[in-house]
Amino acid sequence: IADRDILFLRHDVARLHESELGDLIAALLPEQRIALISLLGDDFDMTALTEVDEAIRLEIFEQIPNDKIAEAIGDLDSDDAVYILEDLDEEDREEILAQLPFTERVRLRRALDYPESSAGRRMQTEFVAVPPFWTVGQTIDYMRNGEDLPERFSLIFVIDPTFKLLGAVDLDKILRTKRQVRIEEIMRDTSYPIPAEMDQEEAAQLFEQYDLLSAAVVDENNRLVGVLTIDDMVDVIHEEADEDIKRLAGVGDEELSDSxxxxxxxxxxxxxxxxxxxxxxxxxxxxxxxxxxxxxxxxxxxxxxxxxxxxxxxxxxxxxxxxxxxxxxxxxxxxxxxxxxxxxxxxxxxxxxxxxxxxxxxxxxxxxxxxxxxxxxxxxxxxxxxxxxxxxxxxxxxxxxxxxxxxxxxxxxxxxxxxxxxxxxxxxxxxxx
Amino acid sequence: IADRDILFLRHDVARLHESELGDLIAALLPEQRIALISLLGDDFDMTALTEVDEAIRLEIFEQIPNDKIAEAIGDLDSDDAVYILEDLDEEDREEILAQLPFTERVRLRRALDYPESSAGRRMQTEFVAVPPFWTVGQTIDYMRNGEDLPERFSLIFVIDPTFKLLGAVDLDKILRTKRQVRIEEIMRDTSYPIPAEMDQEEAAQLFEQYDLLSAAVVDENNRLVGVLTIDDMVDVIHEEADEDIKRLAGVGDEELSDSxxxxxxxxxxxxxxxxxxxxxxxxxxxxxxxxxxxxxxxxxxxxxxxxxxxxxxxxxxxxxxxxxxxxxxxxxxxxxxxxxxxxxxxxxxxxxxxxxxxxxxxxxxxxxxxxxxxxxxxxxxxxxxxxxxxxxxxxxxxxxxxxxxxxxxxxxxxxxxxxxxxxxxxxxxxxxx
Incomplete structure (x- = not known):
């Protein structure tokens, strides 16, 4: 890998899933990591860094200029971006945030304002929300044209003009319903909106108890601020079980890469x-x-x-x-x-x-x-x-x-x-x- | 609760989520459990029984005639039905299966044929699959008319006439695409089809590593036989972590309700x-x-x-x-x-x-x-x-x-x-x- 065979690398490594790339990075020596990332250049998927230990991530970031990091973070989902930013020190974080476009910066800063390990930190700030008086047809057309939609979603939220949460519609419901039906007729209660301040462990328990796939995150005024998805909660559930095992044996939050x-x-x-x-x-x-x-x-x-x-x-x-x-x-x-x-x-x-x-x-x-x-x-x-x-x-x-x-x-x-x-x-x- | 105030019960208990109802059942005394279930009658949601310990579940089933159980199981999703059936003894299971409609019986039996704790046991046998030459419009119309669709789904599979898996389309992709586009143009690889014989723990690790929300389950000929969803895997992840903790202390698979x-x-x-x-x-x-x-x-x-x-x-x-x-x-x-x-x-x-x-x-x-x-x-x-x-x-x-x-x-x-x-x-x- 270290012999700089760029074509081979681009072809093979770029095709890896982000978590496989993360495993690869963790297995390399520190110098090789930086070499790999700079060789891959724009082909490097920053998401892979959310899959490695904090110690390795910080070490890599020390070697990369902040403007490169900012550029890469701009391409990430907001929850991955927050995950990376929260571990950086104050100064680097501010420098990176300053280089992001305004709306993105505001979103990330709001998420970072919530306490550590809260639902607000883990949520994605990109979501799809429509007013209740739209029809199914309008909604489908909006999604067909929509530019700034999140990459993946399974739920559409229904909100009033002040972003207050009114309900939600599952995608399969939309697909099964005729175009002229109004959204408010088919929307269901969002039974378990999660306050942004709630601890992520509690949120994960709600997901588990009620078999949720995604849930709305609301601020203190019941305004929709983001969405939590089950794949993030899976990580939380795993971490919490891990913590319990280790605490029983008197081992803290150590990671395999710690000194x-x-x-x-x-x-x-x-x-x-x-x-x-x-x-x-x-x-x-x-x-x-x-x-x-x-x-x-x-x-x-x-x-x-x-x-x-x-x-x-x-x-x-x-x-x-x-x-x-x-x-x-x-x-x-x-x-x-x-x-x-x-x-x-x-x-x-x-x-x-x-x-x-x-x-x-x-x-x-x-x-x-x-x-x-x-x-x-x-x-x-x-x-x-x-x-x-x-x-x-x-x-x-x-x-x-x-x-x-x-x-x-x-x-x-x-x-x-x-x-x-x-x-x-x-x-x-x-x-x- | 035990004073048989049916109206009150119907109103309050029937509105509970299945897992809350499960908790309620677990908290009651044995006699009260049976009384509650018979009072609720058809309003009783059998899914709640998947949320209680095996010991309690078996105790309840001993009190209920098999034809009632069969009726209730007919209404369940196939994965919940399998979960309940697998713990019953051979004889009761056959009697219940015999009373189910043919297609349902075949489906459940096939799932029960897979080894315990395998992906085949945990999968849902209801799924949505379309041929690759259909257009997005045809697919949406099919779903609008569809009678025997599963209750919830987030993924449509693409299969050939012999049920061989060709790919999958996410619902949001369907919603974002124009009606005349053909499914094969927008389908993606189902990167991680799960063999039905795979152990559920391995399957859960795939879900976790690749952040999957649902995955196709295929038989040895790569034919689609079911779908695994993340909410089932969350339970598996939790169980496995739990097992690790308990094994380290030399405690087996005991449950709080064991004698x-x-x-x-x-x-x-x-x-x-x-x-x-x-x-x-x-x-x-x-x-x-x-x-x-x-x-x-x-x-x-x-x-x-x-x-x-x-x-x-x-x-x-x-x-x-x-x-x-x-x-x-x-x-x-x-x-x-x-x-x-x-x-x-x-x-x-x-x-x-x-x-x-x-x-x-x-x-x-x-x-x-x-x-x-x-x-x-x-x-x-x-x-x-x-x-x-x-x-x-x-x-x-x-x-x-x-x-x-x-x-x-x-x-x-x-x-x-x-x-x-x-x-x-x-x-x-x-x-x-």
Whole structure:
């Protein structure tokens, strides 16, 4: 690729879909990326850059003069343009905006004025809207002549002269209706107009719940300002699920292209917090150092209690966190789910503790130790089950994101309880005996 | 609701969106569900049942005679009908299918013949297709008169007399083109026809990568058999992300409405596997029981080594598993990512181990113990980082799903290495001294 065979490149690369081109760019070395883009020249589809990581995109933009960027951005759909502009620094952004035609500049600036991750940022500002008194025929003729229509659309909005949203008509409805029928007769309610300030995650949930393909975005006066389409929401849904997975493991919004230092720094706080909880567990062990000195078997078995309790707690917690995120779990069924989790914890606790107690008893040739071990495990299973559901619920109720901090609290709880119940019961039992 | 106020119910409930009705059904008690459905009678929208858990759906169907179900299924879109039918047992399914009109029965049976979770199961068998020699005018007239058109569509397929797929036309293209133009002049390639046997997850990835709104589903002879739409794929994307999260924690495909016994049973194998890895860790500790007897501080500190190592490994593993699932991580960048993770592990290991060594040294008033503790932690951080990326990569290469089993192996590795390096170094160091 790097041998500058322009004809080959033009022919092959220009035919790629934007997302394939994005993958290609991400796979290249930094110098090759710039070389590729400058070789392709006007054939380069800027949309591909919306498909690569932020770090790569910013690196590429540093190498390209702002007026070239402005030119390329002028050709993009407004939602892609906003996506690229929002990551640039203030100065570059202003310089690029200044070089765009007036209407385009106003549109983009309005979208950029909405808060980050809001529906207003993700919306497309190009849409098709007609007055209610037009006929189907007029509408079709308008679209046949229309110059500044968006590239793709599946919905026509109906608005009054002040841009207030009155309704919408699906394209298939238009096609099925006779030319002389008036739009207002066939328009339907736009049941779920999305306020531009709404968080994109909430908007995505509306799309998912109501199987929407596109939705009107309105400002505070119910005036139509843009349209959100499902393909943008698919990305949001994916991102949000991804975030949940990573937060549960204490990994931030890192990307594969981030540097060692930035990743190490972003993961460190979580490890530090976990170190504190581990130290808490260790201090519990410290309380019982005399018991351990007398009976080393306790030291051998105690990590098993906390590890299995931690696993059981994580299972319950994962289910709870996801059910909260998808709103399947709410106050109406919380008490039923709590009872159910307690039941599951008790059932699995009894099964596993019996096995564990038998094995431990045989291992150390001490059936009393086996019993103590089994009882401690049953207690820890119950604690794990209740903690696994109650901690996410309480965090959610108090307004915190349960995905972020549940794991720390659940692990701390199962560690402390596991060590305390096992070492505590053992100390009490064997000292008395 | 249960006081049978039919007028109120009809008015309020019938106006709900199908997914809201689904939520309502899920929130009710079993008896209330049946009462609600029988009270609503023909006003009840069967689609709502596609929105509730499988367990609830089956429970409801047991109470409703098969001929009523058949009647209701006849009104559904084919993809919703398949979704409901696939969970029923063989016998009920045949009885219901037998009561459907011939063409509908053939269609549904063909969809049900495709493997579970395939594109053929999720597709809609209703679609609009026209021959290439028709004009735009003919097509519009056909749609205006068309009786058996699907409820919603955004794409018209172009086929030859044997149903072979030739191309597709978007509705907005039709609306923008003059009546006398022939369809073949404006049709575009259906760039990504989806084989009916393709797994739904792969199909969803195609939708996501190429921002598709709908795609043709073709059989092995490239004949058009149905259409997949993005709203179905959104559900698939969500389900798959959900599965990944839950698999990482060893939770199966359980649903909130499942019973205690079935959940307990599905979570047990994972806990059992983890018990084995915990026992492996414990047996390592058993090797060093004399060292612990002489120096109880080792027992206090050793769970910290394995806990922090486990956390660091889980961070790396979560990122790797997700990157593999979204195909961001592949053979082209694997070696770069491995080096990066090793770097992150070493960096965080050095920072945390220094802190931990100092604190441990002060706690037990033994700076040599602090040094040993720090060194063991640095080693375990490196092992955790390499294990966190190599284990998912190897599992993926060998054809296993890295989300399912990575966590077990990573935890086993960090436990064993953590205990072994800490207790081993301590034994060697303090015996020599």
């Amino acid at each position: 060692v230092v930035s990743i190490a720094r972003s993961r460190l706080p979580w490890l530090f917090v976990n170190l504190l909880t581990a130290a808490l567990g260790a201090s519990i062990i410290g309380l019982f150092d005399h018991s351990i000195e007398k009976m080393v078997a306790l030291a051998v078995l105690m990590p098993i209690v906390s590890a299995i309790g931690g696993n059981a707690g994580t299972q319950t917690m994962t289910v709870s966190v996801r059910a909260l995120a998808t709103r399947e779990l709410d106050i109406y069924n919380a008490s039923r789910i709590i009872r159910r989790e307690a039941g599951v914890g008790l059932a699995n606790g009894l099964v596993l503790a019996t096995v564990m107690g038998l094995v431990a008893g045989l291992w150390f040739g001490d059936y009393q130790l086996g019993c103590v071990f089994a009882v401690a495990n049953i207690i820890n299973f119950l604690v794990a089950a209740l903690g696994g559901i109650l901690i996410p619920l309480l965090l959610d109720r108090s307004g915190a994101d349960p995905a972020v901090s549940s794991a720390v609290f659940v692990t701390a709880l199962t560690d402390v309880c596991g060590f305390f119940s096992f070492l505590g019961i053992a100390t009490w039992w064997f000292v008395l005996h | 205690v016994v079935s959940i307990a049973r599905s979570r047990l194998p994972w806990l059992f596997v983890n018990l084995l890895t915990a026992a492996l860790g414990a047996s390592i500790i058993g090797l060093f029981d004399h060292s612990i007897e002489k120096m109880v501080a080792l027992a206090v500190l050793m769970p910290i080594v394995s806990a922090i190592g486990g956390n660091a490994g889980t961070q790396t593993m979560t990122v790797s598993v997700r990157a593999l699932a979204t195909r961001e991580l592949d053979i082209y960048n694997a070696s770069r990512i491995i080096r990066r993770e090793a770097g992150v592990g070493l960096a965080n290991g050095l920072v945390l181990a220094t802190v931990m060594g100092l604190v441990a040294g002060l706690w037990f008033g033994d700076y040599q113990l602090g040094c040993v503790f720090a060194v063991a932690n640095i080693i375990n951080f490196l092992v955790a980082a390499l294990g966190g990326i190599l284990i998912p990569l190897l599992l993926d290469r060998s054809g296993a799903d890295p989300a399912v089993s990575s966590a077990v192996f990573v935890t086993a590795l960090t436990d064993v290495c953590g205990f072994f390096s800490f207790l081993g170094i301590a034994t060697w160091w303090f015996v020599l001294h």
